[in-house]
Amino acid sequence: QVQLVESGGGLVQPGGSLRLSCAASGFTFKNANMRWFRQAPGKERELVAFISSSGGSTAHADSVKGRFTISRDNAKNAVYLQMNSLKPEDTAVYYCKATLGQIDYWGQGTQVTVSS
Secondary structure: OEEEEEEEEEOOOOOEEEEEEEEEEOOOHOOOOOEEEEEOOOOOOEEEEEEEEOOOOOOOOOOOOEEEEEEEOOOOOOOEEEOOOHHHHEEEEEEEEEEEOOEEEEOOOOEHHHHH
């Protein structure tokens, strides 16, 4: 069955870095556009970054532009989110989403907490 498993979250001090990973299985990963979302307590889920199926096109939310970078490795069926210069407002549960045709698949999320 389809699985998306995020990892790499944790507690980090402001200004620190984390690299999130999302391991995919159960579908043809190389055909899926991938996105990272996040949801902070009491807030709606927001789109953080997008990467096309080939990896040739990426986009990042203005709030993370210049600090976060999305990438993927189709040979490893994985998508990544490199997060640098983290701020307390980046604290959230981070989710990866795969879009294959008209179908979306979600992971269970990984908690990122930025605090001193």
